[in-house]
Amino acid sequence: MKLDARTTPWILPRLSAAIPTAIWPAGAGERPIARDLAICLLQTDLIDEADLQTARDETELCKVALSRWWNEHAHGLSLFRLQPSIQTTRDIGHYGSIADAAFCLDIEDRFPLLTMERAISHLEEERRGLGQTVLALLYDALAYLPYTLSPNTVFGLAQYHYWQGEADEVAFANISFEYEESGASSVEQFLADYEVFRRADFFRNIPDWLVTPKRVCSRKQALHAAETSLTREVIAACDSISAWGQRPEFVRRADIGACRIDALVDPISATMALAWSDDDATTRVIDDAFSMFMQGESTEMVTASELSLDVRSVKKRLAAMEEMLGLARRVEELILLIGART
Amino acid sequence: MSRVQLRSQAASFGIVEAEESKEMDLIGALLLYSSGDGRSVYASNHQVIYAEDAPDVPLLGPGSAPSKKVLAQLGEKISAAAAFSGFIPEHLLYMAPRLIAWWCPPQQRHLWFKTQDDVIGEASATIRQPGVIFIVSSGRLYAFSTVGEERPQPETLLYKAPYFNVWKTGEVCTGNVAMPRSMDAEAIKDYERAFYGSRFTHPNDPDLVSCQGGAIPMWKHLLDNPATPWDWAKWLVPCKTNFAQKIKELIK
Numbered sequence: 182m183k184l185d186a187r188t189t190p191w192i193l194p195r196l197s198a199a200i201p202t203a204i205w206p207a208g209a210g211e212r213p214i215a216r217d218l219a220i221c222l223l224q225t226d227l228i229d230e231a232d233l234q235t236a237r238d239e240t241e242l243c244k245v246a247l248s249r250w251w252n253e254h255a256h257g258l259s260l261f262r263l264q265p266s267i268q269t270t271r272d273i274g275h276y277g278s279i280a281d282a283a284f285c286l287d288i289e290d291r292f293p294l295l296t297m298e299r300a301i302s303h304l305e306e307e308r309r310g311l312g313q314t315v316l317a318l319l320y321d322a323l324a325y326l327p328y329t330l331s332p333n334t335v336f337g338l339a340q341y342h343y344w345q346g347e348a349d350e351v352a353f354a355n356i357s358f359e360y361e362e363s364g365a366s367s368v369e370q371f372l373a374d375y376e377v378f379r380r381a382d383f384f385r386n387i388p389d390w391l392v393t394p395k396r397v398c399s400r401k402q403a404l405h406a407a408e409t410s411l412t413r414e415v416i417a418a419c420d421s422i423s424a425w426g427q428r429p430e431f432v433r434r435a436d437i438g439a440c441r442i443d444a445l446v447d448p449i450s451a452t453m454a455l456a457w458s459d460d461d462a463t464t465r466v467i468d469d470a471f472s473m474f475m476q477g478e479s480t481e482m483v484t485a486s487e488l489s490l491d492v493r494s495v496k497k498r499l500a501a502m503e504e505m506l507g508l509a510r511r512v513e514e515l516i517l518l519i520g521a522r523t
Numbered sequence: 524m525s526r527v528q529l530r531s532q533a534a535s536f537g538i539v540e541a542e543e544s545k546e547m548d549l550i551g552a553l554l555l556y557s558s559g560d561g562r563s564v565y566a567s568n569h570q571v572i573y574a575e576d577a578p579d580v581p582l583l584g585p586g587s588a589p590s591k592k593v594l595a596q597l598g599e600k601i602s603a604a605a606a607f608s609g610f611i612p613e614h615l616l617y618m619a620p621r622l623i624a625w626w627c628p629p630q631q632r633h634l635w636f637k638t639q640d641d642v643i644g645e646a647s648a649t650i651r652q653p654g655v656i657f658i659v660s661s662g663r664l665y666a667f668s669t670v671g672e673e674r675p676q677p678e679t680l681l682y683k684a685p686y687f688n689v690w691k692t693g694e695v696c697t698g699n700v701a702m703p704r705s706m707d708a709e710a711i712k713d714y715e716r717a718f719y720g721s722r723f724t725h726p727n728d729p730d731l732v733s734c735q736g737g738a739i740p741m742w743k744h745l746l747d748n749p750a751t752p753w754d755w756a757k758w759l760v761p762c763k764t765n766f767a768q769k770i771k772e773l774i775k
C-alpha cells in the first residue's frame with residue numbers, strides 16, 4: 182500500500198505480536214528481584230490484603246512488607262543500628278554469583294568504638310575469671326551477629342594485615358623472603374629494621390586472655406561472688422543471652438552464615454568496635470587493615486549474604502534474621518553494661 | 524565512664540535492583556522510509572496506543588513528522604550511549620563508540636592473590652607494576668603491557684600483561700570481579716580499580732612471562748620481595764603486534 186504523506190490521513194498499523202510492550206535490557210543474571218521476592222513474601226504470609234491494594238508495584242510491596250517485618254523484630258535496638266536491604270548480587274561485588282540476591286545490612290554513620298576495661302576489670306576484681314567468662318560468652322554470641330570488631334576479630338585483622346596470616350611476627354619472619362634477603366643477622370634485627378608490628382604491641386597493657394577468653398567461671402561461682410549491682414546486671418544479661426541461644430527455636434532457625442560477608446570482598450566497616458581501652462592497638466590495627474582493604478574490593482556492609490529467591494530460602498533466611506535480632510537485643514544489653522563510649 | 528545510649532528509630536527496608544533491571548515500557552516507534560538508492564530517508568514518529576475494545580493489543584498511533592526537538596533528544600540519548608563527551612583524561616589513548624583504550628603508567632600498586640596452589644595461596648603486597656594498556660571493547664576488558672616509561676604511540680609494541688586471569692588474547696577473565704557498567708572515559712579509574720583491586724586467582728596462559736617455572740614463582744618472588752627493583756622488560760613476553768594493529772583487530 183502506498184500513501185502520499187502530505188495528503189493522506191495516517192492509518193493505525195498494528196504491532197506484530199512478537200514485539201514486546203516492555204523490556205528489561207539487563208542480562209539473564211540481572212533480572213529484577215522485586216517480582217520474585219514478592220511472590221516469595223506472598224507465600225510467607227508477610228504480605229496482607231491491604232498491602233496488595235495499596236502498593237503501586239512489586240518493589241513497594243516488598244518494601245512495605247519487609248519494613249513492617251523488620252521493625253517488628255528489630256524494635257528497640259539502639260546500638261546495632263542496622264539498615265536492611267535485599268540487593269542484586271552484582272551491585273555488591275558478587276558479579277558472577279549464581280545467587281539471585283543478597284540480604285544486606287548497612288550501618289548508619291560511622292561505627293562507634295567502645296572500651297571495656299573498666300567494667301571487665303571490675304568483674305575480674307569481683308571474681309578472677311568472671312570478666313573473661315563474660316567475654317567468652319559475648320564472642321560466641323557475636324559469631325551470629327553482623328560483622329562486629331571484638332578484640333578477637335581485631336587480632337585476626339592484625340595477623341592478616343601485618344603477618345600474612347601467620348600467628349605472630351616471628352612466624353611471619355620465618356616464612357618471609359624479605360627476611361631471607363634482608364641481610365639481617367637475626368629475626369629480631371629484621372623486625373626492628375622493618376618496624377614490623379608485633380604481637381607484644383597488640384597485647385601491651387591488655388590481659389592475655391582478651392583475644393581468646395575461656396569460660397573459666399561457673400554461673401554459681403559468679404552469682405556467689407556478685408556484690409555490686411553492675412555484676413548482677415551483667416550476669417542477668419549473660420543469662421538472657423544463654424537462654425535465647427538454648428531455645429529449640431534458636432537451635433532450629435538460627436544460621437551462623439546468615440550474617441556473613443560473602444564473596445571476595447573485605448569489610449571496611451562494622452557495627453561497632455570493642456576495645457580494651459582508648460590507647461590500646463585497636464584503632465591502629467583497624468585503620469591500617471581497612472586502609473589496605475579500601476584499595477581492593479571492599480564493602481561497607483556489615484552483612485552481605487547471598488540469598489536465592491525461592492520460598493524455602495527466603496523463609497529460612499527471615500527465620501534466621503528473627504533469631505539474630507532477638508540475640509542482638511540481648512547482646513546489646515550486655516554491651517551497654519560493659520562498654521563505655523570513647 | 525559514660526554509658527552508651529543511642530536512639531532507636533524505625534528502619535525502611537531497601538530493595539535495590541540492578542540499574543539495568545529497570546523495566547522499560549514501549550512508548551513509541553520511528554518508522555523509516557528510504558528511497559531506493561538509500562540517499563533520502565523519511566521518518567514518521569508514532570505513539571503506541573491501545574483501542575478501548577482491545578486494551579491488550581498495542582497499536583501504532585497516527586504518525587507525525589518528528590520535530591527537530593524530538594530528533595535532537597533522540598540523538599542526545601543515542602550519543603550518550605555510543606559516544607563520549609567530557610574532559611579527556613591524561614592517559615586516554617583511543618576512543619570509538621564501542622571501544623576505549625588508555626594507558627596506566629608504571630607505578631606501585633597493591634595486588635591481592637588468592638590461589639589454590641601451595642606456592643602463593645592468599646597474599647598481597649605493594650609492587651611496582653609495568654605500564655599497562657587497557658582496552659575495553661564491546662564490554663570486554665583487555666590488558667597489555669608496555670616497556671618503558673613513555674606514553675604509548677600507535678606503533679608501540681605490546682607485551683602480554685603478566686597478570687593472572689588474563690587470557691592469551693589479552694582478555695581479562697572477570698569471573699568474580701565487579702566490572703564497571705559504563706564504557707566511557709570517566710570509568711577508567713573504576714576499571715583499573717576493578718582490575719588491580721580484585722584477587723588474582725590463577726594464570727590463564729602458560730606462557731605469561733619469560734620466567735623459568737612460569738608466572739606463579741615470579742609473582743611469589745615479587746610478593747615476598749616487594750621492595751626489590753624489578754626490570755619488567757626482562758620478563759615480559761612480546762605479543763608480536765603493536766597498539767594500532769590491536770585496535771584495528773578489536774574494532775573489526
